[in-house]
Amino acid sequence: MKYSIYEPLEDSYFFKDFLIKYLSKILIKSHLDVGTGSGILAKVSSKIIGKESVLATDINESAIENLKDIKGVKGIVSNLFENVNGKFDLITFNAPYLPLDKREPKDSKIATTGGIKGDEISLKFLKEAKKHLTKSGRILLLISSLTPFNKIEKYSPVIVARKKLFNEVLLILEFME
Numbered sequence: 604m605k606y607s608i609y610e611p612l613e614d615s616y617f618f619k620d621f622l623i624k625y626l627s628k629i630l631i632k633s634h635l636d637v638g639t640g641s642g643i644l645a646k647v648s649s650k651i652i653g654k655e656s657v658l659a660t661d662i663n664e665s666a667i668e669n670l671k672d673i674k675g676v677k678g679i680v681s682n683l684f685e686n687v688n689g690k691f692d693l694i695t696f697n698a699p700y701l702p703l704d705k706r707e708p709k710d711s712k713i714a715t716t717g718g719i720k721g722d723e724i725s726l727k728f729l730k731e732a733k734k735h736l737t738k739s740g741r742i743l744l745l746i747s748s749l750t751p752f753n754k755i756e757k758y759s760p761v762i763v764a765r766k767k768l769f770n771e772v773l774l775i776l777e778f779m780e
């Protein structure tokens with residue numbers, strides 16, 4: 604399916620800045636960026652580890668077409684890990700994390716709404732992600748204080764960064780293999 608591509612916003616820039624610092628401290632050889640949108644996170648790692656070591660995915664075909672045309676990063680259309688093979692040292696996901704708001708247009712809902720409560724896509728992602736991690740691999744997941752946390756907490760996250768916005772706090776969670 605084709606939707607508008609998510610234009611980078613505060614969440615994207617917060618995650619991008621964090622990722623630059625994170626990758627200056629840890630060594631990774633492969634990166635899977637789930638829900639890549641404009642490719643902002645995949646672009647960061649491709650400059651550091653080389654674009655052949657980065658795979659970007661999105662459920663939105665337009666995002667992947669845009670990557671092929673402009674950025675030169677490998678991309679595949681995939682609903683979470685459906686079409687993903689292999690294991691990665693780092694998996695990132697700036698997830699759609701908001702609870703359902705029926706007034707939101709379908710075109711932007713795909714990028715923002717994480718399900719009825721807001722945590723459903725993140726939980727499905729976490730359930731599947733560990734199968735795609737190398738030994739000592741890491742997951743970084745961005746959610747918000749508006750996302751229910753009680754079920755996500757069962758995956759033992761460490762909150763590695765926070766950013767306060769007007770009506771929410773963005774959280775970057777790290778999970779280890």
Ligand SMILES: C[S@@+](CC[C@H](N)C(=O)[O-])C[C@H]1O[C@@H](n2cnc3c(N)ncnc32)[C@H](O)[C@@H]1O
Pocket residue numbers: 609610611612614615618637638639640641642643644660661662663666681682683697698699713714715724
């Ligand atoms: C909040 S946007 C983040 C985009 C980009 N990574 C950024 O930081 O600007 C969430 C992205 O996840 C994608 N997405 C939503 N559901 C998905 C799913 N089930 N599988 C893969 N990607 C999904 C959306 O199309 C969108 O590009």
